[in-house]
Amino acid sequence: MLHFENDYNKGAHPAILEALVETNGEGLSGYGTDFYSSRAATKIREATNCPQADITFLTGGTQTNQVVIDAMLASYEGVIAADTGHIATHEAGAIEFSGHKVLTLPHQEGKIAAAAVRQLLEDFYADGNHEHMVFPGMVYISHPTEYGTLYSKQELLELAKVCRDYQIPLFLDGARLGYGLAARSTDLDLPSIAALTDVFYIGGTKMGALMGEAVVFTKSNQPKHFTTIVKQHGALLAKGRLTGVQFDRFFTDDLYLQLGAHAIEMAEKLIALLEEKGYRFYLKSPTNQQFLLVTAEELEKLDRAGVCYGFWEKYDETYTIIRLATSWSTSQADMDALAQVL
Amino acid sequence: MLHFENDYNKGAHPAILEALVETNGEGLSGYGTDFYSSRAATKIREATNCPQADITFLTGGTQTNQVVIDAMLASYEGVIAADTGHIATHEAGAIEFSGHKVLTLPHQEGKIAAAAVRQLLEDFYADGNHEHMVFPGMVYISHPTEYGTLYSKQELLELAKVCRDYQIPLFLDGARLGYGLAARSTDLDLPSIAALTDVFYIGGTKMGALMGEAVVFTKSNQPKHFTTIVKQHGALLAKGRLTGVQFDRFFTDDLYLQLGAHAIEMAEKLIALLEEKGYRFYLKSPTNQQFLLVTAEELEKLDRAGVCYGFWEKYDETYTIIRLATSWSTSQADMDALAQVL
Amino acid sequence: MLHFENDYNKGAHPAILEALVETNGEGLSGYGTDFYSSRAATKIREATNCPQADITFLTGGTQTNQVVIDAMLASYEGVIAADTGHIATHEAGAIEFSGHKVLTLPHQEGKIAAAAVRQLLEDFYADGNHEHMVFPGMVYISHPTEYGTLYSKQELLELAKVCRDYQIPLFLDGARLGYGLAARSTDLDLPSIAALTDVFYIGGTKMGALMGEAVVFTKSNQPKHFTTIVKQHGALLAKGRLTGVQFDRFFTDDLYLQLGAHAIEMAEKLIALLEEKGYRFYLKSPTNQQFLLVTAEELEKLDRAGVCYGFWEKYDETYTIIRLATSWSTSQADMDALAQVL
Amino acid sequence: MLHFENDYNKGAHPAILEALVETNGEGLSGYGTDFYSSRAATKIREATNCPQADITFLTGGTQTNQVVIDAMLASYEGVIAADTGHIATHEAGAIEFSGHKVLTLPHQEGKIAAAAVRQLLEDFYADGNHEHMVFPGMVYISHPTEYGTLYSKQELLELAKVCRDYQIPLFLDGARLGYGLAARSTDLDLPSIAALTDVFYIGGTKMGALMGEAVVFTKSNQPKHFTTIVKQHGALLAKGRLTGVQFDRFFTDDLYLQLGAHAIEMAEKLIALLEEKGYRFYLKSPTNQQFLLVTAEELEKLDRAGVCYGFWEKYDETYTIIRLATSWSTSQADMDALAQVL
Secondary structure (H helix, E strand, C coil), X not given: CEECCCCCCCCCCHHHHHHHHXXXXXXXXXXXXXXXXXXXXXXXXXXXXXXXXXXXXXXXXXXXXXXXXXHHCCCCEEEEEECCCHHHHCCCCHHHHXXXXXXXXXXXXXXXXXXXXXXXXXXXXXXXXXXHCCEEEEEEEECCCCXXXXXXXXXXXXXXXXXXXXXXXXXXXXXXXXHHHCCCCCCCCHHHXXXXXXXXEEECHHHCCCCCXXXXXXXXXXXXXXXXXXXXXXXXXXXXXXXXXXXXXXXXXXXXXXXXXXXXXXXXXXXXXXXXXXXXXXXXXXXXXEEEEECHHHHHHHXXXXXXXXXXXXXXXXXXXXXXXXXXXXXXXXXXXXXXXX | CEECCCCCCCCCCHHHXXXXXXXXXXXXXCCCCCHHHHHHHHHHHHHCCCCCCEEEEECXXXXXXXXXXXXXXCCCEEXXXXXXXXXXXXXXXXXHHCCCCEEEECCECCECCHHHHHHHHHHXXXXXXHHHCCXXXXXXXXXXXXXXXXXXXXXXXXXXHHHHHHCXXXXXXXXXXXXXXXXXXXXXXXXXXXXXXXXXXXXXXXXXXXXXXXXXXXXXXXXXXXXXXXXXXXXXXXXXXXXXXXXXXXXXXXXXXXHHHHHHHHHHHHHHHHHHCCCEEEEECCCCEEEEEECHHHHHHHHHCCEECEEEEXXXXXXXXXXXXXXXXXXXXXXXXXXXXX | CEECCCCCCCCCCHHHHHHHHHHCCCCCCCCCCCHHHHHHHHHHHHHCCCCCCEEEEECCXXXXXXXXXXXXXXXXXXXXXXXXXXXXXXXXXXXXXXXCCEEEECCECCECCHHHHHHHHHHHHHCCCHHHCCEEEEEEEECCCCCCCCCCHHHHHHHHHHHXXXXXXXXXXXXXXXXXXXXXXXXXXXXXXXXXXXXXXXXXXXXXXXXCEEEEECCCCCCCCHHHHHHHCCCXXXXXXXXXXXHHHHCCCCHHHHHHHHHHHHHHHHHHHHHHCCCEEEEECCCCEEEEEECHHHHHHHHHCCEECEEEEECCCCCEEEEEEXXXXXXXXXXXXXXXXX | CEECCCCCCCCCCHHHXXXXXXXXXXXXXXXXXXXXXXXXHHHHHHHCCCCXXXXXXXXXXXXXXXXXXXXXXXXXXXXXXXXXXXXXXXXXXXXXXXXXXXXXXXXXXXXXXXXXXXHHHHHHHHCCCHHHXXXXXXXXXXXXXXXXXXXXXXXXXXXXXXXXXHCCCEEEECCCXXXXXXXXXXXXXXXXXXXXXXXXXXXXXXXCCCCCEEEEECCCCCCCCHHHHHHHCCCCCCCCHHHHHHHHHHCCXXXXXXXXXXXXXXXXXXXXXXXXXXXXXXXXXXXXXXXXXXXXXXXXXXXXXXXXXXXXXECCCCCXXXXXXXXXXXXXXXXXXXXXXX
């Protein structure tokens, strides 16, 4: 089988696994108070050029979104997001489970524009009835988005400005952050993301960890007793070393950025290959996810050839949208095999 | 001042108040177990031609929506509603507070069509990823809607059919039900509403009660231990008689329907008057709420004349949408005074 | 029937009802922004000698406890209460429904002592593991308690001191506050309660209102956007006038205190009568609730005589604990009739 | 350092880690639908002699307790537990966060007796007021308990009988189940636990996994759409293989039971050593946790010697309770070194 269906179908990058093996026998304190979690946090503070950052390691994306959003919002507040945002669509109502509404805006290739956010906020406060409505209390964006697209520094700066004007935090979901950081066209790096957001996370699960996401509060704004909040959400690992060791390794010798760069290189080859073979793109993204419009016959061909893809949605009578994703684990051999069968 | 801003600016209908005064000295049991609550329930069972109905009296609309929806949904389910539905807009996130998402559909003059609901349900179950999404577990409609519009029997029948096909309940918010029942053009009466919905409520607050809404579970489907659920939501009145006596009176000598009819009569006069005076309608509804497009000068004139209206929203640079509402308490004298000043 | 089962079996005090009738025809703004709510708040500020107090009117006791506690606690905090406290026993989990644990202490005749609260707080912070536990974030007391007992000024002062030391609010549930204020033995009046607590409520439902409780935030500490929080809990009355008018009347010509004094006078007669007839007291309280130990024969005698009482609990094989309560509505005729039948 | 402070200070058992390494390169489907999760479930069905069991892998104990309890309880129900139960004390209110009260009973060495549970249930339903109270909807026990003690088959049978009588599920928290199964004195094995409980979990985190717990619904009673509920709680791992592979290995060649047996053997040596050295036991348990009463001098001696122990609580002026725990990772060398320093 050729695995292009997503970026989490393999285990962990060998170097990550090795770090786990090497540290396995050490007796360490629990719940994130261990040496490796601490050292990983130090390295992330350096990589983000954000010495005051508070860093917490969680297990998965939905959990991270739920914990961060619930911890930062007042009970009467909701979170602004694109209507395609992960929290709005594919988290089984995890945000609502914790009591908050997702206030959606129409997306543009997965993104929301500062102007639209500002309009929503202006309209809200202009409404004489707004005390009967959910207060917009945060802006959530994903970077890369669910469509693999990226915000530019200018766009992020404008979003940050709106948030500052209305004194609400800007939260960046970086489940696939490494692929965004490595994109050719991006002008956003870790320090600029740390500077422009109030909280963001560095995704591990989809970047070559067994699991794990690193939440970074960038403005000395980690909610009080955050460990207790994490515990209350059932999200505190007893063996915090598990995420600590992995992120310590990610941020040693630039592994995190390298894995991103590798996937981007593979994605470029994928695009070239697909173009060469005459595939129609629904959306060609600068990161590791590519969206195609395929016919029933083409789908059948892929199936027969053992190419795994992500079913996205029916486009019309003729076409279906599918996703092909490269990742930290995509090899040149995978690419060659794909070229062979297409 | 001429009160056309809403339908809850006066106290209670004199007959309602009188019933409270008359029964005031009686020693009655609490929490809705009193004689009057019981008799009111019996009368509502008769009026709805629904002998198996379970009836509970609550205090207000948002509370009723929250309690009913939370009681009927599984934790992983959300409620389908028009994007203009009260639960989606003006309840400060009361539905999300209880853990559920509101799944919105674009409205047509406040309504949603069966076809759109069916499409949403079909799409949901067709999505291979739907286990990661909020399950659509109920359909919520308001009748009259927030725009004063009404469902026809055919439309309600079709909605009921979709709900039956997908085995999810149909919930009708009847905060202004009396005005809907009395509309000239409606072919829906209490028995047909009881027959076609799984649960609905008969609004009291906006129909001439001090407060109170009567929830009617029509299909022997009242959630188990509903009293405890009501209590847990902080919604159980110690003096349940307060709602019991009022609804007992509403359903004596057809008072409820008469009050609706009176408001409709006044609304027709209001429409005629506004048309005569050359006002532009944004939406002319068959019930007690009328929506106008007015200029800044017209607004100023209304303000000066002491006409209270409901500000709805800015329409464009020139026009503002306002609401004028008649009610059970609008008098001919009010209408004459309004005619005078317009 | 002779109604001694509770203090909410009658409607409203005639003066309250009259105030509702008199103001019934006035067109007033909704959601608590009306003239009477405003005037009632002013009068309560005067009566409590607390000019900075923020006052909000809610509907019932459980609702008030839920809204106040949820609004004041952080998500990771619970509320300390007596194990007999209303929130711990008879509110169907309304506090847990809003996400908070009730941290119980053993009661002494319904009360908790400052020393026990301090011990709990000391133990909590001494526990190296407390980040994995629910933070004690508030102290809840009822005054009178569920057993009709009262805190002395000294006791309240000590509780206030503990709360100040640990910077957590002291919340006094005054569902029956008027009976406490009128007790012969009390040295607590409204100003001292306002001075010593951070938030408390003045109960209306059990004191002669149709319904309604007045929440008083005493230290300029009303949670931000409290109206929205109230709405989100389904607790905002459209016709806020209903509670406003009633509390405006309560605080006109000292009606509230007079109704309390009347019930206390009746309670003293009740105690004298019961003693004279040889009844055994389980707990003789200084307020309107008295608890008796009665045999099966005595119960049967009361039943035959049409005396309504509150069943409390089985005491042992021989005795049952029952409650007899006087109230604002207990008349001399009721007392005479009771004397007759005992 | 000598690690006796808990049973989760090391990484994973080498065989577990090896299984992860071996399967690391395989492309597998996500969210628990992979081959290894499926095979692990099959093996657990065999080991529990429970062919109809539904098995789900979660990440940690608090998360598992929250998800299972919230999924099985109705909104108005709470869970009965010992006052020392993990859910009652050290989960930061995770159960209340999901809306449910923990109804505590006094413990006996960490356990609750069937008779006490029955009494609580009888009292509840005998209370005329119980519709205003939290319904007891489940019984939670831990086995081994937080004190390392165990239920006998007879005790579990009696608890199961009470639960059946009242039609509420019996939930066994097996965070340390392997140590219980391996205890000399136990007459409970996996099949008998599966037969007597409605749901239980097989702890991995404290038994030699990196993380992970296997939830077993034993009576074809897994809540509908359980995957969605897990997702909504932020508890669904993208790489479900991570828990699948580990449990697949646990249940290959009886590894799980062997690791338990090893820890018990070490615990017996620990007890013998401590007795020999004259230590006072607060509680000598049949499993891997032992509780000592130590003086300040003894504590200092342990500290100096680099013996890590778990601080439990102050016992009195003289003594402190500490916990020494063996585990799957305790070696004979550890024991020898401890003997040396004591």
